Amino acid sequence: MITNNKQERVTSQKKIILDFLKSVKTHPSTEEVYLAVKKKLPRISLGTVYRNLKDLKEKGEIQEVFSGVSHYDGDMSPHAHFICEKCDKIFDIFEKIDVPKKTKVGKIKNYQVYYYGFCKKCKKTLS
Amino acid sequence: MITNNKQERVTSQKKIILDFLKSVKTHPSTEEVYLAVKKKLPRISLGTVYRNLKDLKEKGEIQEVFSGVSHYDGDMSPHAHFICEKCDKIFDIFEKIDVPKKTKVGKIKNYQVYYYGFCKKCKKTLS
DNA sequence: ATCGGTGCAAATCCTTTGCATTTCC
DNA sequence: GGAAATGCAAAGGATTTGCACCGAT
Numbered sequence: 001m002i003t004n005n006k007q008e009r010v011t012s013q014k015k016i017i018l019d020f021l022k023s024v025k026t027h028p029s030t031e032e033v034y035l036a037v038k039k040k041l042p043r044i045s046l047g048t049v050y051r052n053l054k055d056l057k058e059k060g061e062i063q064e065v066f067s068g069v070s071h072y073d074g075d076m077s078p079h080a081h082f083i084c085e086k087c088d089k090i091f092d093i094f095e096k097i098d099v100p101k102k103t104k105v106g107k108i109k110n111y112q113v114y115y116y117g118f119c120k121k122c123k124k125t126l127s
Numbered sequence: 128m129i130t131n132n133k134q135e136r137v138t139s140q141k142k143i144i145l146d147f148l149k150s151v152k153t154h155p156s157t158e159e160v161y162l163a164v165k166k167k168l169p170r171i172s173l174g175t176v177y178r179n180l181k182d183l184k185e186k187g188e189i190q191e192v193f194s195g196v197s198h199y200d201g202d203m204s205p206h207a208h209f210i211c212e213k214c215d216k217i218f219d220i221f222e223k224i225d226v227p228k229k230t231k232v233g234k235i236k237n238y239q240v241y242y243y244g245f246c247k248k249c250k251k252t253l254s
Numbered sequence: 255a256t257c258g259g260t261g262c263a264a265a266t267c268c269t270t271t272g273c274a275t276t277t278c279c
Numbered sequence: 280g281g282a283a284a285t286g287c288a289a290a291g292g293a294t295t296t297g298c299a300c301c302g303a304t
């Protein structure tokens with residue numbers, strides 16, 4: 001049995017970071033989270049943002065989206081991400097995908113689906 | 128119409144890197160590719176490996192697997208990757224998944240599916 | 255009062271890049 | 280011969296970390 005004996009504190013930093021991510025529909029990078037949260041907590045440091053994002057991710061409250069640098073998504077409902085190869089924007093795709101619950105390798109705790117291509121706007125402006 | 132007027136050369140470095148990736152069933156990191164290729168080309172530099180892997184990926188001959196540092200997979204047939212959250216190993220999952228051809232955002236050129244969980248071996252040894 | 259979290263800055267690590275030289279066509 | 284790729288080393292950039300101090304319980 002796994003027991004976590006280290007007690008964890010709820011700091012205002014952590015709460016504000018999580019609130020921010022739950023409030024937006026975008027997929028901000030660590031830097032963007034930092035800049036946004038700084039408005040409410042001017043003294044927060046970038047290191048603290050990194051630490052808290054890692055923490056929140058490990059607790060399953062947010063998910064990391066890999067696209068060059070780390071981006072974060074406060075929406076944990078099952079959905080895929082479309083990443084535009086031209087403008088690098090990340091779009092949520094809620095069209096249903098069927099993903100197995102388990103595999104030969106082990107039980108799936110969570111999953112991520114990435115689609116790559118050009119978004120409509122960029123497709124138009126391809127030279 | 129997009130024309131690529133820059134002519135590209137097939138160097139022994141590029142060929143050996145691609146051959147290596149096509150020959151293994153693992154998902155080596157850049158560093159691991161470097162070390163493997165170094166056995167055949169002792170003077171190859173890490174920078175060249177980075178350049179060629181990026182290149183081969185852009186040409187669609189290999190795919191990048193994101194897991195901390197970049198890993199590469201020479202198998203382009205559709206399959207998912209199971210990443211063990213304990214040992215970080217990457218496993219191929221060929222069980223079929225249905226992925227749309229297009230979305231509201233744009234046409235899907237390629238996709239990636241990641242499953243996370245504990246592999247069987249790690250599940251046993253969880254303290 | 256305790257000890258986990260923070261702010262700050264330095265360190266680390268992965269990846270990219272500039273440039274002289276080599277290699278392919 | 281000329282452009283593209285390489286090797287080397289330095290630069291860049293994202294993320295992590297050590298430590299003294301702060302603040303939540």
